[in-house]
Amino acid sequence: MSDSPPLPPADWPVMEPGWVWLCGAGPGDPGLMSLHALNALRQAEVIVHDALVAPHILGWARPGAELVDVGKRGGRPSPKQHEISLQLVELARAGRRVLRLKGGDPFMFGRGSEEARTLVRHRVPFRVIPGITAGIGGLAMAGIPVTDRDVNQAVTFVTGHDPSGDTPPLDWAALARASPVIVIYMGMRTISRIAEALIGAGRAPGEPVAVVRNASLPDQQVLETTLARAAADIAAAGLSAPAVIVIGRAVLLRQALEWPAMAAGQPTRNPEPPGPGRPAEAP
């Protein structure tokens, strides 16, 4: 393992043969990966990874490690979830040291719970390594704080579609009243229906919305729009998945906190963005 990256001094867990480590790689930027994830990359013999895991991260794998891509890629059919889970079981039973590496966090709409349950059912020993989820860390990389004392005491994360591809069977009217900030994963195809439901339940059509694509990566794109215009603006901008959508006044704080732009020398757009006591302005 002499070629794989070093770790700071600590009592790092050892990956035993026949184990699966279920690990989140974070939103994309390799620097947002955890030290435990790096420790896993140094030891794994097989890495079963999603399309969302950046090549730079896979470049830190133990030399000779086998990379198995189970992500969706242009045109090619991707393996079904159940097949992926069973593949993990088979690799472990063959005595391999298996790293299941996912984008974001494995338990945050990542199907990690499903995979872990399959491992338990087949008595495969495993470890879980959480990761930074795009709905928090990816938004931070766009200058959007998911919570702010002056904006919200609650934030809700939802998946944009259920297994059939439709919007999930949530009580959208209750959600509209319950949560000032709503973060949607995998919602690019259903945002028009979700926005309609939220507006129907009383959320303002002009409520600020941001779409963050490829969060934390060099080609990160951010679209600021409103609830009423989100679907049309996403289409007009040609934005596609993977993206995180955030709804709520937290988006206005980006006017002050767009730190990557400021770090690159751009001036602050608005050092005193509208707080909860000031009316939201449509962009």
Add this chain to the structure above:
Amino acid sequence: MSDSPPLPPADWPVMEPGWVWLCGAGPGDPGLMSLHALNALRQAEVIVHDALVAPHILGWARPGAELVDVGKRGGRPSPKQHEISLQLVELARAGRRVLRLKGGDPFMFGRGSEEARTLVRHRVPFRVIPGITAGIGGLAMAGIPVTDRDVNQAVTFVTGHDPSGDTPPLDWAALARASPVIVIYMGMRTISRIAEALIGAGRAPGEPVAVVRNASLPDQQVLETTLARAAADIAAAGLSAPAVIVIGRAVLLRQALEWPAMAAGQPTRNPEPPGPGRPAEAP
């Protein structure tokens, strides 16, 4: 910097004098810290940290770095938030390389947005480094997935108290209907009132609840209880902050996914825990 821990090969950001890096250290386990956080520790001349940041992490600081503890510690009064923000401004203006290191994620009920806004107002350049939040990663270390395809398509994170110490002014009745899984930060003192509000809005008194204290650390404690009994059971167990409370059927999955116990050789409690179609059983 020869004594500070190494990093894998990448184009790591350089901390310039007069900058503040606002960084999350994760739930506690040093291995759950990001590589960017380690890169920050290697460079910072001053580290302004919370009580929640583990000593092991601070041990990875650049030799000679000044450590400023602004966390709450038994008896001693802690600095007010505004004072901390202004201290960051002053340190940056003095030309120091400043790391503001917080437990969890800086934007997830971490007052990071408030500090960033103060930095902007005072034209102090800054960078944000997200972290793994205890409400996701800490629960994962207790074997509780915040989402599972068979359990919930939404999860809501709330703070247990508003600035006055009371429960925050949320529409708890709407929240009870909107979000199958609710994760409460800083809710140990208000859980009885929150549980009452949720039960009043129709959530089952026997709904499963877990309390995870010192999540991800060697002295992690987990209490499984119910909505009706949570406050009494917390008191009886003598549990105190810092702890994350999770409400919902996700807690039942711990019967299968309590991986740290299984990794230590204990058998699975229940490889087929109750799914959404099966009635919850009070513990």
